[in-house]
Amino acid sequence: MRWLCVLLLCCPSLAPAQKNPLAKDPAAIENGRQTFLGACSACHGASAQGGTGPSLVSGRMNRLNDGQALKAIKNGLPGTDMPPFNIPDDKVWEMVTFLRSLSRPAIALPPAGSAEAGAAVFFGKGGCSNCHRIAGKGGAIGPDLTNAGANMTVLQMREAIFEPNARVAPGFEAVTVTTAAGAVIDGVARNENNYSLQVLDKAGKLHLLWRRDVKQFKRRDGSLMPAGYDQKLSKVEATDLLAFLSRQSIRPYEAGEDR
Amino acid sequence: MRMLLMMGAALAVASAQVTIEDIRKSPDKNWLTYNGDYSGQRFSSLKQITPANAGNLVAKWVYNFEGARRLSCVPVVYDGVMYVTNTNEVHALDARTGRRIWQYKSPGITNSRVNRGVAILGDKVFVVTNDAHLLAIDRITGGVLWDREYADAKKGYNATVAPLAIPGGILVGVTGGGSGQRGFVAALSPEDGHEVWRFWTVPAKGEPGSETWGNFNLDWGGAPTWTTGTYEPETNTVYWPTGNPWPDFHGDDRPGDNLYSDSLLALDGKTGKLKWHYQFVPHDVWDWDANEVPVLIDANWKGKPRKLVVQANRNGFHYILDRTTGEFLHAQPFIKRLDWAKGFDAKGRPILNPGKVPTTGGTKICPSVRGATNWNSPSYNPVTGMLYLVVLEQCDIYITSSKEPVPNSGFRGTGSEGVPAEPGEFFMRALDAATGEIRWSQPMPGPGKTWAGTAATAGGVVFAGDDDGNLVAYDAKTGKDLWNFQMGHTLYASPITFEVEGKQYVTIAAETDIYTFGLFEPARR
Numbered sequence: 001m002r003w004l005c006v007l008l009l010c011c012p013s014l015a016p017a018q019k020n021p022l023a024k025d026p027a028a029i030e031n032g033r034q035t036f037l038g039a040c041s042a043c044h045g046a047s048a049q050g051g052t053g054p055s056l057v058s059g060r061m062n063r064l065n066d067g068q069a070l071k072a073i074k075n076g077l078p079g080t081d082m083p084p085f086n087i088p089d090d091k092v093w094e095m096v097t098f099l100r101s102l103s104r105p106a107i108a109l110p111p112a113g114s115a116e117a118g119a120a121v122f123f124g125k126g127g128c129s130n131c132h133r134i135a136g137k138g139g140a141i142g143p144d145l146t147n148a149g150a151n152m153t154v155l156q157m158r159e160a161i162f163e164p165n166a167r168v169a170p171g172f173e174a175v176t177v178t179t180a181a182g183a184v185i186d187g188v189a190r191n192e193n194n195y196s197l198q199v200l201d202k203a204g205k206l207h208l209l210w211r212r213d214v215k216q217f218k219r220r221d222g223s224l225m226p227a228g229y230d231q232k233l234s235k236v237e238a239t240d241l242l243a244f245l246s247r248q249s250i251r252p253y254e255a256g257e258d259r
Numbered sequence: 260m261r262m263l264l265m266m267g268a269a270l271a272v273a274s275a276q277v278t279i280e281d282i283r284k285s286p287d288k289n290w291l292t293y294n295g296d297y298s299g300q301r302f303s304s305l306k307q308i309t310p311a312n313a314g315n316l317v318a319k320w321v322y323n324f325e326g327a328r329r330l331s332c333v334p335v336v337y338d339g340v341m342y343v344t345n346t347n348e349v350h351a352l353d354a355r356t357g358r359r360i361w362q363y364k365s366p367g368i369t370n371s372r373v374n375r376g377v378a379i380l381g382d383k384v385f386v387v388t389n390d391a392h393l394l395a396i397d398r399i400t401g402g403v404l405w406d407r408e409y410a411d412a413k414k415g416y417n418a419t420v421a422p423l424a425i426p427g428g429i430l431v432g433v434t435g436g437g438s439g440q441r442g443f444v445a446a447l448s449p450e451d452g453h454e455v456w457r458f459w460t461v462p463a464k465g466e467p468g469s470e471t472w473g474n475f476n477l478d479w480g481g482a483p484t485w486t487t488g489t490y491e492p493e494t495n496t497v498y499w500p501t502g503n504p505w506p507d508f509h510g511d512d513r514p515g516d517n518l519y520s521d522s523l524l525a526l527d528g529k530t531g532k533l534k535w536h537y538q539f540v541p542h543d544v545w546d547w548d549a550n551e552v553p554v555l556i557d558a559n560w561k562g563k564p565r566k567l568v569v570q571a572n573r574n575g576f577h578y579i580l581d582r583t584t585g586e587f588l589h590a591q592p593f594i595k596r597l598d599w600a601k602g603f604d605a606k607g608r609p610i611l612n613p614g615k616v617p618t619t620g621g622t623k624i625c626p627s628v629r630g631a632t633n634w635n636s637p638s639y640n641p642v643t644g645m646l647y648l649v650v651l652e653q654c655d656i657y658i659t660s661s662k663e664p665v666p667n668s669g670f671r672g673t674g675s676e677g678v679p680a681e682p683g684e685f686f687m688r689a690l691d692a693a694t695g696e697i698r699w700s701q702p703m704p705g706p707g708k709t710w711a712g713t714a715a716t717a718g719g720v721v722f723a724g725d726d727d728g729n730l731v732a733y734d735a736k737t738g739k740d741l742w743n744f745q746m747g748h749t750l751y752a753s754p755i756t757f758e759v760e761g762k763q764y765v766t767i768a769a770e771t772d773i774y775t776f777g778l779f780e781p782a783r784r
Contacts, residue, residue, distance in 0.1 A: 140400045144402030
């Protein structure tokens with residue numbers, strides 16, 4: 001293993017400089033994800049964030065060039081638990097595209113799907129814009145998504161939509177505050193400590209409160225983001241929504257160095 | 260008391276639109292522009308802090324701006340929310356507690372520079388990025404609304420200016436006096452950022468003023484616009500100062516006055532058309548940007564009320580102009596160490612002292628390159644009639660060198676070095692704004708490091724940063740030192756004052772942190 005590290009990491013020129021032919025194929029992300037779920041998720045976790053095997057979301061994948069990644073999957077890594085996989089090259093390349101997408105902003109390679117149809121889901125059936133805002137359009141109580149494609153990976157978007165309670169974005173914890181004067185404020189705590197609270201209510205109004213003036217403070221379990229989008233949206237709609245959100249960037253994406 | 264409790268119980272920040280009328284009334288409880296107001300006076304109507312109680316000021320909160328250094332922002336405060344900036348970042352804070360409400364980081368830019376703050380209008384705050392984009396951000400949620408490039412960073416353009424919101428336009432400027440860009444002031448639409456007008460501070464070939472450059476490439480002229488100007492709503496006139504011509508210290512390749520470098524421009528707010536200009540330093544070879552605040556004051560001139568614009572310039576003179584016509588009325592040194600000019604002709608052109616130009620062997624000239632003052636804001640109290648500013652008494656050895664000018668090559672025609680036996684001395688000084696006479700002067704005997712400005716109040720107190728990291732309160736009339744707080748950092752910004760829940764606060768950015776002060780009161784739990 002040590003030898004392999006030396007070979008792969010310190011002497012990259014010795015490794016084959018193969019390029020992933022499907023690196024820019026938007027469909028490869030989802031196809032690769034499916035292959036990954038079947039072959040790899042038992043060790044690396046369904047979201048590739050690690051299990052008995054290491055996380056592939058962090059720098060580990062980024063340190064390998066395309067050719068090294070292909071070789072590691074096909075041949076395994078001697079001296080580790082990583083076995084060889086007899087998977088056709090094109091399927092491996094799709095997986096590499098998928099794995100790369102996990103640590104790159106969604107806009108680097110937006111998923112296949114109709115962004116236009118996704119916009120209709122966002123502002124229509126999905127009800128997303130009731131709480132989320134893009135370029136000033138939409139509600140204020142959820143995280144602003146104008147720059148979602150640049151700030152989030154596709155994986156993070158997928159989790160936020162389909163597993164909203166997995167994690168709540170900082171500054172968006174749902175709270176209900178009753179003040180000493182009797183006002184009831186329903187919203188999200190943009191910030192709080194023992195002395196003050198900054199709450200944004202559902203109407204988009206900001207309340208700056210002293211904790212001493214708060215009579216009752218209730219923190220809601222989980223996110224304000226409704227669960228059940230896996231039922232509410234069809235697969236096509238979900239893909240379209242991801243395609244739309246992935247393209248939300250205030251500036252054009254400037255691709256980094258291709259491996 | 261009961262009313263106060265009710266207010267304290269829930270300070271609801273209305274999503275009301277910030278109007279031009281609000282800005283005209285500022286600074287009251289709000290502080291809505293870089294200089295608090297349109298006039299550049301930095302004179303707050305707040306009276307709670309007075310010479311009698313300023314000694315009771317205490318620190319209320321400190322906000323650490325993660326990753327910052329040389330914080331140069333002047334906060335804007337509206338309705339209890341404070342907006343502060345660092346390069347490519349805006350943070351909104353609860354102005355009573357310093358707790359962050361939101362932050363916005365502009366993506367994809369890494370090279371660092373300073374940022375001087377936001378403008379606010381409607382439901383938006385506006386900020387420039389270091390690669391010369393103007394961003395509009397929702398002031399309640401922190402969501403970005405649009406991002407508009409207004410100068411090409413690949414050509415070397417940079418931006419640090421706090422924008423100024425006027426009717427129909429957000430005014431922005433650029434840097435470039437030290438690297439060979441062509442300066443301009445532009446008004447961008449507050450709605451979507453499209454350019455409404457642009458005034459080039461170096462004329463194009465054939466335009467009036469272009470004859471003042473010889474055969475120099477006009478695209479390299481400099482005359483940058485990196486500090487916030489002032490504005491007169493009644494006449495819709497923008498007063499914007501410009502910086503030095505490039506190369507800074509070597510003028511042989513640009514023979515002539517080099518218009519409109521080192522000038523004050525009076526521009527029509529609707530069209531950007533030039534109404535008049537006054538050039539402080541024709542053919543500058545000392546790097547004396549005129550990027551100091553042009554302060555609009557109404558005062559008596561020779562016994563008659565007159566609309567004036569005054570500027571304490573980096574070159575050591577306090578200038579008094581008629582702001583309607585641009586007529587030069589008077590210039591008076593506000594430092595003792597000044598020897599580059601011996602006076603002015605009737606039209607206001609400086610009469611140079613012979614030999615006071617940079618040479619290859621070095622020439623001692625006063626004031627220094629750092630300037631008798633600089634971009635750090637002065638303030639003006641219309642009751643005392645005094646202009647308050649931090650000044651530096653210092654000379655430098657000025658050195659020049661010639662080279663084929665190439666923009667963005669680091670070439671500035673060389674520069675200056677200090678005079679070893681004559682260290683600089685900082686002072687807090689009050690000038691009679693309408694004559695330039697020094698009314699009081701307080702020494703700053705510290706280590707001689709400051710870029711802090713001042714803020715004046717109707718309470719009769721002037722706040723200023725000193726040369727050793729203190730925020731200081733002075734009696735506006737007498738200059739008596741009333742209070743200080745050591746922040747432990749060199750200061751690069753000017754203080755502000757505002758009011759929330761009936762309490763007056765004073766804030767200044769200090770290197771890595773935002774410090775806020777108020778009068779002592781017992782803790783409540």
